[in-house]
Amino acid sequence: MRYDVLIIGGGPAGNYLAGLLAGKVDVAVVEKKGSFGGKACTGVIGAQNYERLGLPEEAVLNELRGAVFYSRIQSFEIARRGSQAYLVDRKTLEKSLAERAVKKGADYFMATTFKGFKNGKAILQHLKDRFEVEAEVYIGADGVSSTVAKAMGAKSKAEFLSGYEVEVVGHFKKDFVEVWVNKEVTPDFFAWLVPVSESLARVGTFGDMDSLNRFLRIRMLSPTSVLEFKAGSVGLGWRKPWVRGNVALLGDAALQIKPTTAGGIVFGAICARELAKAILSGNLQSYEKACSWVKRQISFGMRFRKLFLSMSQEDIERIFEVLSSEDVRAIIEAQADFDDHLRTAKAILKRPRVLSKLIRISPAIVRALL
Ligand SMILES: Cc1cc2nc3c(=O)[nH]c(=O)nc-3n(C[C@H](O)[C@H](O)[C@H](O)COP(=O)(O)OP(=O)(O)OC[C@H]3O[C@@H](n4cnc5c(N)ncnc54)[C@H](O)[C@@H]3O)c2cc1C
Known part of the structure; x- marks a missing residue:
C-alpha cells in the first residue's frame, strides 16, 4: 500500500489535518483505538478560534461567557457579552472531523497501531495482522507519548x-x-x-x-x-525537532500545548494548517518556521509556568488583589484573548499603575510576562 501522506493518530489534530489534505493528495489515517473519543480532556476551546478554524458546530455542548477566579481568600469575576469559549464533546469532535475527511477521500484504518519504521515504511498492526504502508510523508499526530517522535529521535525538554x-x-x-x-x-x-x-x-x-x-x-x-x-x-515545554527528513510531528506529539492552561486543540489545529500548506507546497521543512506564533505562545507559557511554580500562595493573593481591581478587570474584559495569553499579559502591563504594583510584588513577574 502506498499514500502521499500517512497520518498516525486520529485525534483532533490528525483528523483535522486529514480534512485539509484529503482530495488534494492521497491521505490515510491510522488510529489505534476502535472508536473515537474517550481521552481525558475537558473540551474547552476558545470560541473565536473554534469558528475561525471551522471546527464542527455539532460538537458544541455549552457556551461559556465568563469566569470566576478564586484564590484561597478572594474571588473576582470576568464577564463578557458573547461566548468566549465552547465546551465540546470530544467523541463528536473527533468523529465529525474524521467523517469530513473520509467524505473528501481520506482512508481510515481504525484499531490499527503504528509499531515503527522499517526500510522507510510504516509497520502497522491490526489485531493479529502486521502489514506495511509506504508514504512520501509521515505525520506523527499520536499524542503526548508519541511512538513516531521516538522513532524519529525527537527529544523532549518538558x-x-x-x-x-x-x-x-x-x-x-x-x-x-x-x-x-x-x-x-x-x-x-x-x-x-x-x-x-x-x-x-x-x-x-x-x-x-x-x-x-x-x-x-x-x-x-x-x-x-x-x-x-x-x-x-x-507535556508542557518542547519536543524537538518537529520535522526530520520526511517525518513531521503535530499536536500533542509535538507538545503544541498552551503551558498556561494545558489546552492543546487550538494550537494543534493552527499548526495543522501550516503543516498542510508545507506538504502541499512540497516544502515540509518550512512547517516549523511557519508555526512561529504558536512557538511564541509556548515560550511565554513556559515563563508563566516557571513563575507560577516559584510563587507562594501569599504572592498569588497579592496578584489577585491587583487583578481584581476594577481597572484591570475592565482591561481583561475588553482585551483578553482566550488563546493569545501573551497579548492579554501585554495589555495588562501597558497600564503604568498596574505595572508598578506588580513590580512591587516582584520584578520577576513583569520579566516573565513580557
Ligand atoms: C485532563 C486534561 C484536560 C484537558 N483539557 C483540555 C481542554 O479543555 N481544551 C484543550 O484544548 N485541550 C485540553 N487538553 C489537552 C488535549 O486533550 C490535547 O491537547 C489534545 O487531545 C491533542 O490532540 P492530538 O490529536 O494531538 O492528540 P490526542 O488527542 O492524544 O490523539 C492522538 C491519537 O493518536 C492515537 N495513537 C497513539 N499512538 C498511536 C499509535 N502508535 N498508532 C496509531 N494511533 C495512535 C491515540 O489513540 C489518539 O486517538 C486536556 C488534557 C488533559 C489530560
Whole structure:
C-alpha cells in the first residue's frame, strides 16, 4: 500500500489535518483505538478560534461567557457579552472531523497501531495482522507519548503532568467557568470547574488524585455524585525537532500545548494548517518556521509556568488583589484573548499603575510576562 501522506493518530489534530489534505493528495489515517473519543480532556476551546478554524458546530455542548477566579481568600469575576469559549464533546469532535475527511477521500484504518519504521515504511498492526504502508510523508499526530517522535529521535525538554478529571452532579452557573488558584489545595496547577449544564460539570486539575479529592471537598462536591472519571497526561515545554527528513510531528506529539492552561486543540489545529500548506507546497521543512506564533505562545507559557511554580500562595493573593481591581478587570474584559495569553499579559502591563504594583510584588513577574 502506498499514500502521499500517512497520518498516525486520529485525534483532533490528525483528523483535522486529514480534512485539509484529503482530495488534494492521497491521505490515510491510522488510529489505534476502535472508536473515537474517550481521552481525558475537558473540551474547552476558545470560541473565536473554534469558528475561525471551522471546527464542527455539532460538537458544541455549552457556551461559556465568563469566569470566576478564586484564590484561597478572594474571588473576582470576568464577564463578557458573547461566548468566549465552547465546551465540546470530544467523541463528536473527533468523529465529525474524521467523517469530513473520509467524505473528501481520506482512508481510515481504525484499531490499527503504528509499531515503527522499517526500510522507510510504516509497520502497522491490526489485531493479529502486521502489514506495511509506504508514504512520501509521515505525520506523527499520536499524542503526548508519541511512538513516531521516538522513532524519529525527537527529544523532549518538558514537564509531564498527570491530569485527573471527573464529571459531577451539582448546581452550577451554566455559562461561567470557575478557576481556583490555591496551592494549599492543588499545588501543581489551578483547578477548574466547567459546567456542561446547570446540573453537571467537568472538574479537574493536574498533579495527583489527592489534589482533585481535596478540591472536590472544598468545592463541596460529593465523590458519590461523580458520574465519570478520566486520567491523562500533558507535556508542557518542547519536543524537538518537529520535522526530520520526511517525518513531521503535530499536536500533542509535538507538545503544541498552551503551558498556561494545558489546552492543546487550538494550537494543534493552527499548526495543522501550516503543516498542510508545507506538504502541499512540497516544502515540509518550512512547517516549523511557519508555526512561529504558536512557538511564541509556548515560550511565554513556559515563563508563566516557571513563575507560577516559584510563587507562594501569599504572592498569588497579592496578584489577585491587583487583578481584581476594577481597572484591570475592565482591561481583561475588553482585551483578553482566550488563546493569545501573551497579548492579554501585554495589555495588562501597558497600564503604568498596574505595572508598578506588580513590580512591587516582584520584578520577576513583569520579566516573565513580557
Ligand atoms: C485532563 C486534561 C484536560 C484537558 N483539557 C483540555 C481542554 O479543555 N481544551 C484543550 O484544548 N485541550 C485540553 N487538553 C489537552 C488535549 O486533550 C490535547 O491537547 C489534545 O487531545 C491533542 O490532540 P492530538 O490529536 O494531538 O492528540 P490526542 O488527542 O492524544 O490523539 C492522538 C491519537 O493518536 C492515537 N495513537 C497513539 N499512538 C498511536 C499509535 N502508535 N498508532 C496509531 N494511533 C495512535 C491515540 O489513540 C489518539 O486517538 C486536556 C488534557 C488533559 C489530560
